[in-house]
Amino acid sequence: PTALWVIRDEAPADGDAPLPGSPIRAANPVAPAGQHYTVLQAMRTGTFLKITLGLFACGFSMNLLGTHGMPMLMDHGFDATTSAFGIGLIGLVAIPSTMVLGRLADRLPRRKLLAAIYCVRGVGFFALLLAGNTLELYGTSVIGGIAWAGSIALSSAILADMFGVRLVGVLYGWAYLGHQVGAMISAWLGGWGYEHFGTHWIAFGLSGALLMVAAGVALLLPGRRPPALPTPQAAG
Numbered sequence: 001p002t003a004l005w006v007i008r009d010e011a012p013a014d015g016d017a018p019l020p021g022s023p024i025r026a027a028n029p030v031a032p033a034g035q036h037y038t039v040l041q042a043m044r045t046g047t048f049l050k051i052t053l054g055l056f057a058c059g060f061s062m063n064l065l066g067t068h069g070m071p072m073l074m075d076h077g078f079d080a081t082t083s084a085f086g087i088g089l090i091g092l093v094a095i096p097s098t099m100v101l102g103r104l105a106d107r108l109p110r111r112k113l114l115a116a117i118y119c120v121r122g123v124g125f126f127a128l129l130l131a132g133n134t135l136e137l138y139g140t141s142v143i144g145g146i147a148w149a150g151s152i153a154l155s156s157a158i159l160a161d162m163f164g165v166r167l168v169g170v171l172y173g174w175a176y177l178g179h180q181v182g183a184m185i186s187a188w189l190g191g192w193g194y195e196h197f198g199t200h201w202i203a204f205g206l207s208g209a210l211l212m213v214a215a216g217v218a219l220l221l222p223g224r225r226p227p228a229l230p231t232p233q234a235a236g
Contacts (some may be wrong), residue, residue: 039170042163050217051155052175054118056182057214058151061121061207063183065090065128068190072128072200078137086137093145101150105157114154115218120147122211129204158221182210 042048065087073083105113124144131137155175160168186203193202 037163037167039167039174042167042171043174045162046220047162047222048159048171048175050221051159052178053217054114054151054214055155055175055179057118057207057210058155058182059179060182060186060210061125064186064190064203064207065125067187068194068200068203069128071194072190072204073131073137075200076129076131078134082134082137086141089138089141090145090148093142094148097146098149098153101147102153105150105154110154110158110161111218111221114151114158114221115215117147117150117154118211118215118218120144121151122208122215125204125208125211129201129208162222 069087070080070083073086074080078086101113101117121144124140124147127140128137128144131140156168156172159171159175163171186207189206190200190203194200
């Protein structure tokens, strides 16, 4: 209900403009005034598709760890308490680290920060599969937790940078659909792969690979200016 007092139906004309002196102006310039997109035009750009691909990998990894992380660790020799603490430690570390990443996102190029987050998470999934003792598991959890949740906020921020706040809610909603499709597939694949091949490497290895691909794709995102509008066909 508080949205009734917080959200305005009509954004001000200069709502996309950064505040004077803001580090956002230098690090992440927003779409210039007069550069207008429709939702469909924005969804046809490479920027939107790259963000969606990254969120697909994000959802794939998040839900895989949530549904199959405990069974995977226990199958690798860890007891239930140690496995649960290892998974929970990721979320615990993610709380303060996400706030720090938010501050960094206003000072560093967001595409590079997003790429680093995906890369660290990708390496973390391979490290979880290879962890052989409690120290290695907890160390991996701490490092993975640092980069665990930052991709969600950065993806929406990049969409706002490129297309403005007027469309960011709708665009992020459609992009997040890719996140949930990835989550659905990983929950199924984790069980199917183990039942048919007796290993968690199929799902967890694929998750790590997808995150590494997402890191590379994030580096291809535009860094300083919005993508060009689709060129309309000349009238006959």
